[in-house]
Amino acid sequence: MLDVAPTALGHRLDMDGVRVRYGQTLAVRDVTLSVAPGEILALLGPSGCGKTTLLRTVAGFIQAEAGRVLVDGAPIDRLPPGKRGVGIVFQSYALFPHMTAAQNVAYGLEARGLPKAEIIRKVEAALAAVRMEGFAARKPTALSGGQQQRVALARALAIEPAILLLDEPFAALDRSLRLDLQLEIKRIQRRFGVTCVLVTHDQDEAMSMADRMAVMRAGHVEQVGPPTELYDTPATAFVAGFVGTTNRLHGRVEARDGMGYAVRLDAGATVMVESPRGFAIGDRVMLCARPEQLTLRAAENEDPATFPARLRLSLPLGPALIHDLEAGSAEVKIQQPRQGTPPPPGPVRIAILPGAKPSLFPEGDSA
Amino acid sequence: MSLIQRRGLLAAGLALPALGARAQATQMTAAVYPGGWDEALRAVLAPRLLQQHNVTVAFDPLFAVDQIAKARAARGTPPFDVFVLDPGPRVSGMDLGLFETFDPARLPSRGVLPAGYADNVGAAVAAQVVGIAYNPQKVPKPAGWRDLFRPEYASKLGLTGFGTTFGTISLIEMAKALGGSETNMDPLFAELRRIRPSVAAVAQPAAMPGLFQQGQIDVMYTNTYTVTLLRSRGVPIAFAVPESGAAAFVTTMHIAKNSRNIAAAYQYIDAMISTPVQTALSLDPYFFVPVNKEVTPGADVPMRSISEITNFVTHDWTRINPLRAGWISRFNREMAG
Amino acid sequence: MNGPGVWRLALPLGLAQLMFFAAPLLILLGTSLATDEHLREGSLRAWREVLGDSFHIQSVVNTLRLGALTVLATLLLAVPLALVHMAAGPRLKRAILIAAVLPLLTSVVVRTFSWIVILGREGVINSTLIATGLSATPVALLQTEPGLILALTQIEMPLMLLPLIAATARIDPSLLDASTSLGASLARTLSRVVLPLALPGLIAGSTLVFASAATAFISQSVIGGGRLNYLPALVWQQAMVVFDWPLAAAMALTLMGSVLMVVGALNLLGRGARHA
Numbered sequence: 006m007l008d009v010a011p012t013a014l015g016h017r018l019d020m021d022g023v024r025v026r027y028g029q030t031l032a033v034r035d036v037t038l039s040v041a042p043g044e045i046l047a048l049l050g051p052s053g054c055g056k057t058t059l060l061r062t063v064a065g066f067i068q069a070e071a072g073r074v075l076v077d078g079a080p081i082d083r084l085p086p087g088k089r090g091v092g093i094v095f096q097s098y099a100l101f102p103h104m105t106a107a108q109n110v111a112y113g114l115e116a117r118g119l120p121k122a123e124i125i126r127k128v129e130a131a132l133a134a135v136r137m138e139g140f141a142a143r144k145p146t147a148l149s150g151g152q153q154q155r156v157a158l159a160r161a162l163a164i165e166p167a168i169l170l171l172d173e174p175f176a177a178l179d180r181s182l183r184l185d186l187q188l189e190i191k192r193i194q195r196r197f198g199v200t201c202v203l204v205t206h207d208q209d210e211a212m213s214m215a216d217r218m219a220v221m222r223a224g225h226v227e228q229v230g231p232p233t234e235l236y237d238t239p240a241t242a243f244v245a246g247f248v249g250t251t252n253r254l255h256g257r258v259e260a261r262d263g264m265g266y267a268v269r270l271d272a273g274a275t276v277m278v279e280s281p282r283g284f285a286i287g288d289r290v291m292l293c294a295r296p297e298q299l300t301l302r303a304a305e306n307e308d309p310a311t312f313p314a315r316l317r318l319s320l321p322l323g324p325a326l327i328h329d330l331e332a333g334s335a336e337v338k339i340q341q342p343r344q345g346t347p348p349p350p351g352p353v354r355i356a357i358l359p360g361a362k363p364s365l366f367p368e369g370d371s372a
Numbered sequence: 373m374s375l376i377q378r379r380g381l382l383a384a385g386l387a388l389p390a391l392g393a394r395a396q397a398t399q400m401t402a403a404v405y406p407g408g409w410d411e412a413l414r415a416v417l418a419p420r421l422l423q424q425h426n427v428t429v430a431f432d433p434l435f436a437v438d439q440i441a442k443a444r445a446a447r448g449t450p451p452f453d454v455f456v457l458d459p460g461p462r463v464s465g466m467d468l469g470l471f472e473t474f475d476p477a478r479l480p481s482r483g484v485l486p487a488g489y490a491d492n493v494g495a496a497v498a499a500q501v502v503g504i505a506y507n508p509q510k511v512p513k514p515a516g517w518r519d520l521f522r523p524e525y526a527s528k529l530g531l532t533g534f535g536t537t538f539g540t541i542s543l544i545e546m547a548k549a550l551g552g553s554e555t556n557m558d559p560l561f562a563e564l565r566r567i568r569p570s571v572a573a574v575a576q577p578a579a580m581p582g583l584f585q586q587g588q589i590d591v592m593y594t595n596t597y598t599v600t601l602l603r604s605r606g607v608p609i610a611f612a613v614p615e616s617g618a619a620a621f622v623t624t625m626h627i628a629k630n631s632r633n634i635a636a637a638y639q640y641i642d643a644m645i646s647t648p649v650q651t652a653l654s655l656d657p658y659f660f661v662p663v664n665k666e667v668t669p670g671a672d673v674p675m676r677s678i679s680e681i682t683n684f685v686t687h688d689w690t691r692i693n694p695l696r697a698g699w700i701s702r703f704n705r706e707m708a709g
Numbered sequence: 710m711n712g713p714g715v716w717r718l719a720l721p722l723g724l725a726q727l728m729f730f731a732a733p734l735l736i737l738l739g740t741s742l743a744t745d746e747h748l749r750e751g752s753l754r755a756w757r758e759v760l761g762d763s764f765h766i767q768s769v770v771n772t773l774r775l776g777a778l779t780v781l782a783t784l785l786l787a788v789p790l791a792l793v794h795m796a797a798g799p800r801l802k803r804a805i806l807i808a809a810v811l812p813l814l815t816s817v818v819v820r821t822f823s824w825i826v827i828l829g830r831e832g833v834i835n836s837t838l839i840a841t842g843l844s845a846t847p848v849a850l851l852q853t854e855p856g857l858i859l860a861l862t863q864i865e866m867p868l869m870l871l872p873l874i875a876a877t878a879r880i881d882p883s884l885l886d887a888s889t890s891l892g893a894s895l896a897r898t899l900s901r902v903v904l905p906l907a908l909p910g911l912i913a914g915s916t917l918v919f920a921s922a923a924t925a926f927i928s929q930s931v932i933g934g935g936r937l938n939y940l941p942a943l944v945w946q947q948a949m950v951v952f953d954w955p956l957a958a959a960m961a962l963t964l965m966g967s968v969l970m971v972v973g974a975l976n977l978l979g980r981g982a983r984h985a
């Protein structure tokens with residue numbers, strides 16, 4: 006498969022009600038997730054939320070207490086790790102330190118008892134795929150972090166897995182190298198059409214690499230969807246906070262008109278927000294607005310949809326300008342295109358940008 | 373405590389003279405066999421020496437051969453003031469010139485020793501009676517040395533070589549019983565070779581009591597001291613005097629060449645042979661065989677006084693010593709396999 | 710740290726080695742080439758007696774074989790235990806480590822004498838064999854080579870186990886996961902990943918056990934007894950009982966030389982394995 010044109014169809018992975026327990030702690034709570042053939046799914050979530058545990062359950066290192074894992078509709082729960090058609094790239098690379106790059110890549114092929122000539126051919130192809138042909142005879146200690154990562158990837162791909170699992174594959178690399186490898190992995194993944202589950206801490210990484218993201222929290226999946234969907238319409242305040250930056254503004258529902266609500270913010274403004282969730286008049290709510298959904302107004306502005314704040318600092322960030330503000334007890338960040346000179350620090354007012362759609366959640370829903 | 377205060381207290385007649393005196397006590401060092409001898413001399417001899425002569429003694433626990441080796445290695449600066457040795461090492465020490473000339477007249481208690489027990493080399497301080505020890509619950513009492521080579525004894529016998537005094541004289545007695553002599557071991561080695569595959573153990577002398585206690589061996593050659601000691605610990609063991617007679621030898625003390633505490637060394641040896649010390653040492657838990665004519669030996673010792681030692685078999689170590697090295701390596705070879 | 714003066718840091722230890730190791734060794738060599746310990750006259754008698762005598766050669770062979778067999782026996786027991794340690798949870802890990810170190814807290818003499826109690830004719834093993842009807846008469850264990858190896862295996866076990874566990878504990882557990890997920894059987898994982906990575910520990914342990922068992926004077930003489938001849942007891946006997954210091958010195962040097970040769974070979978093996 007490596008040296009043949011990529012097959013169009015990868016394999017489908019399903020997790021169905023997977024529950025994993027370590028002694029007393031429930032590390033994964035009834036997770037149901039599907040990964041389409043050839044898709045990259047990113048598992049995102051705070052430390053300890055169960056990402057690695059879920060991945061290791063799919064790989065077969067951990068036995069689930071309940072639920073099933075299926076590849077192309079067939080359960081693989083009873084299969085040992087080596088027979089699941091699952092390749093895995095570890096955060097620490099886990100290259101065998103006493104073997105050369107080529108021996109590392111050959112390891113899984115030898116375990117499968119392939120003929121020697123075929124092994125040599127496949128090792129060469131796999132190393133070429135990750136652009137490591139020239140390093141075949143090097144031991145891992147003589148390779149840089151990024152090179153080790155590539156060898157680890159070649160080793161996992163050489164056995165032609167149906168599913169490729171990557172546990173924080175870039176965590177040990179510096180930022181610039183990360184971006185290169187992210188692109189590279191995406192390219193290789195596309196070429197081989199291999200179905201991928203990528204665990205990461207880093208939302209930017211998830212956004213740039215994944216077709217879909219699953220945000221996990223305390224062992225369960227909070228929301229699954231394409232990155233833009235999670236960003237634009239987070240299902241919970243937790244997702245809103247975890248994916249991208251958000252400003253949390255507290256308030257109370259004053260009036261309702263279908264899906265539109267008039268919310269009286271504690272900071273002093275009354276704003277109109279749309280929400281698919283149902284709230285009653287008088288409910289305490291939390292408005293989550295992205296920095297680019299807010300804008301600055303002059304301090305003299307008397308529009309009741311604006312609230313007073315104090316501008317503390319403005320920082321240019323590439324083509325944008327980031328304003329750091331204080332509104333009562335809340336901290337607010339606003340991002341605007343950089344035009345002209347930034348306003349001086351001091352009293353200003355904040356408004357929701359016309360057309361922007363901030364999210365509304367019940368108060369107390371946040372993490 | 374300042375000197376002035378101490379004077380004041382002394383003047384007040386408090387119980388401090390002993391403390392004051394101890395501060396000026398003579399210090400000396402004596403070699404002592406590890407184990408029983410060490411315990412006994414620390415408990416009985418050392419306090420008496422301090423009390424009588426104001427001498428404190430530090431003990432250096434060493435086997436006889438180790439004492440000789442250590443004194444030899446020290447080349448003229450003795451590591452201790454007094455040796456305690458068995459006849460074999462005693463002759464080695466004499467040959468090597470490791471001892472000061474001994475003057476028995478400097479022992480006030482010399483009268484308690486049998487004639488000849490203190491000479492210009494040293495003084496006898498304890499006797500040892502060597503014979504056969506057996507487990508009366510397992511084997512009948514052996515009549516003599518020859519019995520040890522009969523299958524019923526040989527298969528339960530523990531052999532030890534010429535490395536120790538008691539081992540050497542026991543093997544010599546066996547050689548004599550088998551037709552050899554004090555200098556001819558050939559008949560002994562022939563018999564040893566014959567029984568070698570069946571003997572229960574061939575071991576270091578120090579391991580013998582343990583092997584007996586564990587039931588690995590039920591017959592061995594040893595001294596009355598070991599028999600009494602093991603019996604006091606509940607081991608079923610009895611001493612048999614061979615028909616040819618038990619062998620006896622004395623353990624002697626010697627003053628090391630160039631010792632700087634010669635006066636204290638004489639006091640130490642004198643206290644060792646004194647009636648109170650010899651009496652205490654002959655009792656439970658020490659079981660020494662006294663050399664003091666006034667002290668009665670313990671029940672296991674087949675004599676009522678040291679004067680009877682003339683009835684026992686004794687050996688000429690000046691003839692034995694030159695041959696011993698050869699016997700030792702021959703024993704190694706004959707027993708190997 | 711690569712400055713020209715760095716060697717000076719090794720000076721104190723170097724001098725100490727010179728004084729307490731090299732100098733006595735030279736004296737030993739001189740003694741072995743003399744007629745007596747006063748080194749007044751030279752003679753090759755001692756060396757002729759050691760190297761030209763089949764009894765002494767046999768003793769050298771016995772000593773080396775004892776070391777080798779003890780290494781083999783400790784390996785056989787320590788390797789599975791180290792693997793269990795690797796797979797164990799933290800509590801079992803601690804228990805294994807304590808069990809490995811515990812024997813070191815009792816003296817060799819005590820351990821040696823306890824083996825008399827175990828191996829003796831009326832000892833624990835024979836009582837069990839007879840009570841269970843497995844044997845009608847006591848089996849000879851004490852004062853036999855197998856009995857001695859059994860005892861030395863227990864006595865020297867920590868020296869094998871500790872370096873081995875130190876080596877296996879350094880193996881990243883994800884390497885084992887990687888191996889299994891690549892389709893390797895347990896046997897392949899052990900032979901291709903665990904064993905090569907544990908090799909430095911194995912060699913260190915083998916070296917320590919070999920050197921220690923070959924020179925275990927107390928255990929050899931107390932458990933082995935007088936019918937088994939090993940160099941350490943012969944050295945002691947020549948030096949302390951017979952007072953033939955040249956012969957003792959020649960034997961001691963022979964013992965040291967042959968043990969060093971084996972240890973050196975083991976080290977070469979280790980270096981070779983690391984470069985393979």
Ligand SMILES: Nc1ncnc2c1ncn2[C@@H]1O[C@H](COP(=O)(O)OP(=O)(O)OP(=O)(O)O)[C@@H](O)[C@H]1O
Binds near residue numbers: 030053054056057206
């Ligand atoms: N071997 C284990 N025994 C007991 N509890 C464990 C074990 N491994 C993980 N846990 C617990 O299970 C939960 C999930 O752990 P997991 O390693 O899956 O988190 P994670 O999302 O991968 O975190 P991180 O981002 O820090 O890697 C955590 O609470 C963790 O403490």
Ligand SMILES: [Mg+2]
Binds near residue numbers: 056057058
């Ligand atoms: Mg993790």
